[in-house]
Amino acid sequence: MPDAASSFNVLLTGFEPFENDPINPAWEIARALDGWQHAGATVRGVQVPCVFGRAIEALDEAMARWQPRLVICLGLAAGRSEMSLERVAINVDDARIPDHAHYQPVDVPVVPGGPAAYFSTLPIKAIVRDLRAAGLPGAVSNTAGTFVCNHIFYALMHRLAQQGMGSEPVRGGFIHVPALPEQAARRPGMPSMALETQVQALRVVISTALAVSEDVREGAGQLH
Amino acid sequence: MPDAASSFNVLLTGFEPFENDPINPAWEIARALDGWQHAGATVRGVQVPCVFGRAIEALDEAMARWQPRLVICLGLAAGRSEMSLERVAINVDDARIPDHAHYQPVDVPVVPGGPAAYFSTLPIKAIVRDLRAAGLPGAVSNTAGTFVCNHIFYALMHRLAQQGMGSEPVRGGFIHVPALPEQAARRPGMPSMALETQVQALRVVISTALAVSEDVREGAGQLH
Amino acid sequence: MPDAASSFNVLLTGFEPFENDPINPAWEIARALDGWQHAGATVRGVQVPCVFGRAIEALDEAMARWQPRLVICLGLAAGRSEMSLERVAINVDDARIPDHAHYQPVDVPVVPGGPAAYFSTLPIKAIVRDLRAAGLPGAVSNTAGTFVCNHIFYALMHRLAQQGMGSEPVRGGFIHVPALPEQAARRPGMPSMALETQVQALRVVISTALAVSEDVREGAGQLH
Amino acid sequence: MPDAASSFNVLLTGFEPFENDPINPAWEIARALDGWQHAGATVRGVQVPCVFGRAIEALDEAMARWQPRLVICLGLAAGRSEMSLERVAINVDDARIPDHAHYQPVDVPVVPGGPAAYFSTLPIKAIVRDLRAAGLPGAVSNTAGTFVCNHIFYALMHRLAQQGMGSEPVRGGFIHVPALPEQAARRPGMPSMALETQVQALRVVISTALAVSEDVREGAGQLH
Numbered sequence: 077m078p079d080a081a082s083s084f085n086v087l088l089t090g091f092e093p094f095e096n097d098p099i100n101p102a103w104e105i106a107r108a109l110d111g112w113q114h115a116g117a118t119v120r121g122v123q124v125p126c127v128f129g130r131a132i133e134a135l136d137e138a139m140a141r142w143q144p145r146l147v148i149c150l151g152l153a154a155g156r157s158e159m160s161l162e163r164v165a166i167n168v169d170d171a172r173i174p175d176h177a178h179y180q181p182v183d184v185p186v187v188p189g190g191p192a193a194y195f196s197t198l199p200i201k202a203i204v205r206d207l208r209a210a211g212l213p214g215a216v217s218n219t220a221g222t223f224v225c226n227h228i229f230y231a232l233m234h235r236l237a238q239q240g241m242g243s244e245p246v247r248g249g250f251i252h253v254p255a256l257p258e259q260a261a262r263r264p265g266m267p268s269m270a271l272e273t274q275v276q277a278l279r280v281v282i283s284t285a286l287a288v289s290e291d292v293r294e295g296a297g298q299l300h
Numbered sequence: 301m302p303d304a305a306s307s308f309n310v311l312l313t314g315f316e317p318f319e320n321d322p323i324n325p326a327w328e329i330a331r332a333l334d335g336w337q338h339a340g341a342t343v344r345g346v347q348v349p350c351v352f353g354r355a356i357e358a359l360d361e362a363m364a365r366w367q368p369r370l371v372i373c374l375g376l377a378a379g380r381s382e383m384s385l386e387r388v389a390i391n392v393d394d395a396r397i398p399d400h401a402h403y404q405p406v407d408v409p410v411v412p413g414g415p416a417a418y419f420s421t422l423p424i425k426a427i428v429r430d431l432r433a434a435g436l437p438g439a440v441s442n443t444a445g446t447f448v449c450n451h452i453f454y455a456l457m458h459r460l461a462q463q464g465m466g467s468e469p470v471r472g473g474f475i476h477v478p479a480l481p482e483q484a485a486r487r488p489g490m491p492s493m494a495l496e497t498q499v500q501a502l503r504v505v506i507s508t509a510l511a512v513s514e515d516v517r518e519g520a521g522q523l524h
Numbered sequence: 525m526p527d528a529a530s531s532f533n534v535l536l537t538g539f540e541p542f543e544n545d546p547i548n549p550a551w552e553i554a555r556a557l558d559g560w561q562h563a564g565a566t567v568r569g570v571q572v573p574c575v576f577g578r579a580i581e582a583l584d585e586a587m588a589r590w591q592p593r594l595v596i597c598l599g600l601a602a603g604r605s606e607m608s609l610e611r612v613a614i615n616v617d618d619a620r621i622p623d624h625a626h627y628q629p630v631d632v633p634v635v636p637g638g639p640a641a642y643f644s645t646l647p648i649k650a651i652v653r654d655l656r657a658a659g660l661p662g663a664v665s666n667t668a669g670t671f672v673c674n675h676i677f678y679a680l681m682h683r684l685a686q687q688g689m690g691s692e693p694v695r696g697g698f699i700h701v702p703a704l705p706e707q708a709a710r711r712p713g714m715p716s717m718a719l720e721t722q723v724q725a726l727r728v729v730i731s732t733a734l735a736v737s738e739d740v741r742e743g744a745g746q747l748h
Numbered sequence: 749m750p751d752a753a754s755s756f757n758v759l760l761t762g763f764e765p766f767e768n769d770p771i772n773p774a775w776e777i778a779r780a781l782d783g784w785q786h787a788g789a790t791v792r793g794v795q796v797p798c799v800f801g802r803a804i805e806a807l808d809e810a811m812a813r814w815q816p817r818l819v820i821c822l823g824l825a826a827g828r829s830e831m832s833l834e835r836v837a838i839n840v841d842d843a844r845i846p847d848h849a850h851y852q853p854v855d856v857p858v859v860p861g862g863p864a865a866y867f868s869t870l871p872i873k874a875i876v877r878d879l880r881a882a883g884l885p886g887a888v889s890n891t892a893g894t895f896v897c898n899h900i901f902y903a904l905m906h907r908l909a910q911q912g913m914g915s916e917p918v919r920g921g922f923i924h925v926p927a928l929p930e931q932a933a934r935r936p937g938m939p940s941m942a943l944e945t946q947v948q949a950l951r952v953v954i955s956t957a958l959a960v961s962e963d964v965r966e967g968a969g970q971l972h
Contacts, residue, residue: 151972153971153972154972155972156972157484157489157490157492158484158488158489160972163840166835166836166865166867168867170967170969171967171969172967172968172969172970172971173971180967182965182966182967182969183873183963183965191864192836192863192864192865192866192867193838193863193864194864195838195840195864201855207485208485210485211482211485212481212482212485213481213484213485215488215489218891218893218894219890219970219972220972221890221969221970221971221972222890222970223970223972225971225972252972257436257437257493257497258435258436260381260382260437261434261436261437261438262432264439265381265382265439267381268381268437268491268493269481269492269494270493270494270496270497272494273481273494291855293854293855294854295842295843295844295852295854296842296844297841297843297854297893297894297895298844298891298894298895299825299826299844299845299893299895299897300823300824300825300826300827300892300893300897300924375748377747380748384748387616388640388641390611390641390643392611392643394743394744394745395743396746396747404743406741406742407739415640416612416639416640416641416642416643417612417614417639417640417641419614419616419640425631442614442667442669442670443666443746444748445666445746445748447745447746447747449747449748476748515631517630517631518630519619519620519628519630520620521618521619521630521670522620522667522669522671523602523621523671523673524601524602524603524608524667524668524669524671524700605829605932605937605938605939605940606936655933656934658933659930659933660929660930660933661933661936661940662933663936705883705884705885705945706883706884708830708885709883709884709885709886712830712885713829714829714885715829715939716829716941717929718941718944718945720942720944721929
């Protein structure tokens with residue numbers, strides 16, 4: 077058992093089920109890992125609403141409550157087949173469909189006056205390396221889209237960039253996850269990944285994020 | 301325990317691992333279900349070589365040995381994301397790459413003088429319906445390709461079509477299965493399905509194939 | 525100028541515009557090449573309705589009128605990016621959507637009692653070879669779907685298979701063509717091909733089909 | 749004829765042919781439009797090398813020479829099917845393959861100390877609207893990758909962001925273009941677009957970029 081002084085929290089957020097779908101793997105993963113202890117850390121799984129603005133408020137509350145040293149936000153990317161380690165969050169909301177509160181922002185900044193983008197501070201290359209070594213499909217992605225997922229990702233990185241210099245910096249990032257088989261069963265042709273596989277992948281993600289302070293340099297770029 | 305008179309066999313074949321890949325989900329499923337008993341049937345899982353001609357010989361041997369009432373052949377379709385219930389086998393071998401014996405037939409018939417094609421005699425529409433109801437991704441496919449998978453599928457259906465009229469006809473067909481996560485981990489972007497999910501899907505397939513004698517009519521066609 | 529005795533017709537059919545789309549490249553190609561003379565042949569471009577049954581009647585009328593030595597039917601495959609030389613027609617109608625007469629057959633044969641399938645009698649491998657040599661994207665396809673395209677393709681090959689033995693056999697087949705740029709402009713992400721490129725491709729197709737009597741053997745298969 | 753005082757230049761850059769491919773649509777478009785006059789502007793088509801660093805030098809030289817009011821850089825995105833109006837350039841080089849000078853940077857900034865990203869200052873939404881209205885396939889893209897295309901795009905936007913306040917700001921951005929049919933003919937399954945269609949699309953792009961000073965707000969986001 078870790079002594080109180082050395083134990084700390086890892087915040088893992090997942091969006092609520094979206095639209096008419098009764099389930100969202102992002103939240104199921106966070107729920108499954110809530111309370112998991114690893115390398116002195118305890119995972120805190122928190123559900124966030126699929127609503128512009130309110131998602132950020134929920135993130136802020138959870139960060140205030142748990143004072144995490146590591147924050148990983150999860151969101152569903154229906155149509156992708158592997159764990160997507162997002163590289164960059166951009167300062168724009170451009171919703172192709174309305175969110176859960178019927179709000180559909182188009183070309184407005186997530187944070188007015190904020191920089192155009194932030195890079196993830198997770199060791200995304202080391203994580204992809206370790207996922208693959210464990211037989212789990214993962215890849216770096218260069219776009220998190222322009223919907224609520226990118227929205228919470230940008231807000232997270234903006235908050236983390238404001239940290240004071242005195243303390244050890246909190247790291248964070250965003251991961252897009254595939255649909256569950258039961259979701260794909262309703263949408264022919266959609267790739268999926270079993271919840272158990274997804275949860276196993278997040279264990280690797282958290283373990284590597286806690287262990288690797290300087291990311292490795294391994295080519296994982298896209299030509300376009 | 302079923303009495304000897306009413307018990308019968310279901311033959312489930314899976315190809316050996318192909319090329320440099322140490323594992324093949326087709327064989328792993330057949331191995332996992334070998335000996336499974338359901339509705340009076342016992343599943344017999346048999347590995348077949350990934351070689352033109354020899355695959356058929358192995359099928360013939362297994363059919364002679366087990367005298368099955370139902371035969372389902374499995375093969376890997378790397379790149380597909382769901383269980384593919386193949387509708388039709390065509391009388392052509394056209395290999396894009398060599399098989400395991402370095403044989404690469406181009407535009408030769410599977411069975412010289414055989415008909416151009418055979419339809420699966422599995423209730424493919426009912427199976428897709430039941431897979432989806434169980435939360436498992438599945439779809440009808442209208443091409444099994446022109447490699448060893450179509451080859452064994454055509455040979456199977458040709459043999460089943462030669463059956464005498466006296467006995468209850470043996471039914472059969474072919475299912476293409478997705479890659480495993482550990483295979484997709486080596487090929488970025490490839491969809492996958494956990495072995496446990498795949499095995500669960502085959503339980504549904506076998507159960508429905510044994511229960512449904514006349515297939516349902518549910519639209520599952522492709523525009524092109 | 526060819527003398528009357530040696531001149532002959534090539535029948536090129538294209539479907540009418542489908543659904544709410546005002547244009548169909550299949551018909552535009554046939555219209556553009558109507559009257560084109562090449563190697564002693566004259567192309568006869570004929571529009572056919574996008575309706576089960578009536579499409580075949582229109583084909584029969586055109587064949588009776590033009591007595592062609594070569595018949596090529598064209599259809600749109602929205603989503604494909606190259607000229608698709610279809611290898612095989614199967615004896616099933618399985619409509620995912622209704623046709624223009626609101627008819628939606630599911631799992632009924634094109635020709636009751638007909639064989640499961642027919643192979644194209646076009647030299648599809650030589651055509652693909654010549655298209656690519658001319659810088660035009662083309663490939664062999666192993667499924668023409670189960671909608672009106674496969675329907676007319678099967679009916680054509682069934683008729684050609686009934687030919688008497690006395691005369692030189694009429695050859696025929698089916699080609700799926702990509703959407704036009706103006707169609708893709710309304711459906712983001714859809715590949716397209718300019719009409720001029722498509723027409724140029726069909727000139728190559730007809731030229732090769734008239735010149736090559738025995739197809740080449742070049743691997744163009746699919747693994748699955 | 750425009751008087752000298754009111755005439756100005758539009759710079760259109762395109763990469764040289766890459767790898768073993770003898771042609772690159774990016775350069776073909778720039779070459780085809782070199783000298784085109786429209787709305788008081790003259791297009792200057794310039795070829796840039798497919799080499800990290802040297803591409804930027806060539807851009808700098810061309811900007812110094814032509815003093816353009818509008819700069820559009822073009823690059824090939826083999827596999828995409830439409831004109832991709834890139835929204836954002838990110839400050840990272842992560843090359844999956846070596847460039848023409850055998851240089852393969854991994855996770856190094858384009859401009860050390862530069863901001864994480866810049867947004868395009870082209871009216872990308874208005875351009876997509878006008879392309880589609882003209883029957884030309886186009887879409888907003890949220891990633892320009894991490895190779896030489898993103899590299900020159902980021903460098904361009906960094907330079908434009910340094911402009912003094914005195915003069916009217918120069919606008920610029922990047923467009924990924926599809927492969928040509930003759931390229932797709934060598935790579936089965938790859939979408940393509942005829943050069944004529946691509947050139948026509950760039951005429952629309954330039955015309956709209958010159959006419960629209962404030963972009964429209966039309967949803968064109970991605971969910972992920």
